[in-house]
Amino acid sequence: EADIYQTPRYLVIGTGKKITLECSQTMGHDKMYWYQQDPGMELHLIHYSYGVNSTEKGDLSSESTVSRIRTEHFPLTLESARPSHTSQYLCASSDPTGLWQFFGPGTRLTVL
Amino acid sequence: RKEVEQDPGPFNVPEGATVAFNCTYSNSASQSFFWYRQDCRKEPKLLMSVYSSGNEDGRFTAQLNRASQYISLLIRDSKLSDSATYLCVVKTNSGYALNFGKGTSLLVTP
Numbered sequence: 001e002a003d004i005y006q007t008p009r010y011l012v013i014g015t016g017k018k019i020t021l022e023c024s025q026t027m028g029h030d031k032m033y034w035y036q037q038d039p040g041m042e043l044h045l046i047h048y049s050y051g052v053n054s055t056e057k058g059d060l061s062s063e064s065t066v067s068r069i070r071t072e073h074f075p076l077t078l079e080s081a082r083p084s085h086t087s088q089y090l091c092a093s094s095d096p097t098g099l100w101q102f103f104g105p106g107t108r109l110t111v112l
Numbered sequence: 113r114k115e116v117e118q119d120p121g122p123f124n125v126p127e128g129a130t131v132a133f134n135c136t137y138s139n140s141a142s143q144s145f146f147w148y149r150q151d152c153r154k155e156p157k158l159l160m161s162v163y164s165s166g167n168e169d170g171r172f173t174a175q176l177n178r179a180s181q182y183i184s185l186l187i188r189d190s191k192l193s194d195s196a197t198y199l200c201v202v203k204t205n206s207g208y209a210l211n212f213g214k215g216t217s218l219l220v221t222p
Contacts, residue, residue: 042116042199043156043212059209090155099144099203101210103155 003027006091006104013081014112021076021107023091032074033092033101036060043090049074081111115139116213118200124219129190133216135183135200142211145176147185148199150215156199159185190220 003026013019025032030051035043035058045058049068063085064078074093078085091104118135125131137145145162160167162174162183173186183200197215 040120040214042114042214043210045209048208056208098208098210099146099161100158103157106155108153 004091004093004102004104006089006107008107009105010108010110012110012112015080015082017081019078019081019109021089021091021109023074023076023104024072025074025093025102025104026072027093027102028071029093029102030071030096031094031098032068033094034058034064034066034074034076035090035092035103036062037088037090037106039088047076081109083111085109086111114213115211116200116202118213118216120214120216122217122219124221125190126221127190127192129220130186130188131190131218132187133185133198133200133218135185135213137181137183137200137202137211139202139204139211140181141204142181142202143205144203145174145183146201146203146210147172147174147183148201148212150197150199152196156212159198187218190218192220192222194218195220 007022032049034047037043044060046062047066049055090106092101094101147159148156149159150156162176166175171188175184199215200213
């Protein structure tokens with residue numbers, strides 16, 4: 001089993017609130033990723049990191065931001081949540097090639 | 113045009129049946145290919161890689177046709193526990209992202 005964790009698993013929050021989705025992995029992976037997945041739709045990469053202090057935006061534009069201060073930790077922040085942010089957010093980490101990606105259980109976010 | 117296209121299904125098959133899923137990809141520079149499995153409301157999990165020569169893992173067989181840009185997954189002797197969505201995934205060597213298909217839904221019934 002992959003050792004990658006996400007909290008909270010479920011979050012229901014009102015519009016305008018600031019939220020941080022946590023992601024941690026204990027595998028020592030340098031590469032980490034955030035994906036967004038709407039029901040019945042494909043996963044889209046929104047952020048990735050190749051290591052500490054390295055973050056890049058993914059293919060899908062997102063109003064969220066990320067930070068990578070420690071190897072094991074890759075939190076995602078929404079400064080002001082909106083209903084359009086309602087989705088499932090999946091964190092992943094990978095081996096150095098980036099091919100073998102292990103996913104966390106996801107955070108299902110609902111913004112009212 | 114989407115990078116990865118899959119028949120969304122659902123495929124409803126009885127236990128013990130053989131079922132095949134297909135996937136096409138648009139980027140001829142794609143170099144790495146995978147099938148992931150995603151259970152309802154869960155995270156995707158790597159099922160198997162797909163190699164040019166074809167590969168088998170128990171009841172699962174994956175095939176790649178680079179000329180047609182086509183990938184397949186065959187499941188033999190379906191089990192109830194095989195019910196899930198199967199995601200076709202491709203990657204180019206130069207890119208950083210895995211490109212996921214929407215997935216094909218499989219329901220195996222008693």
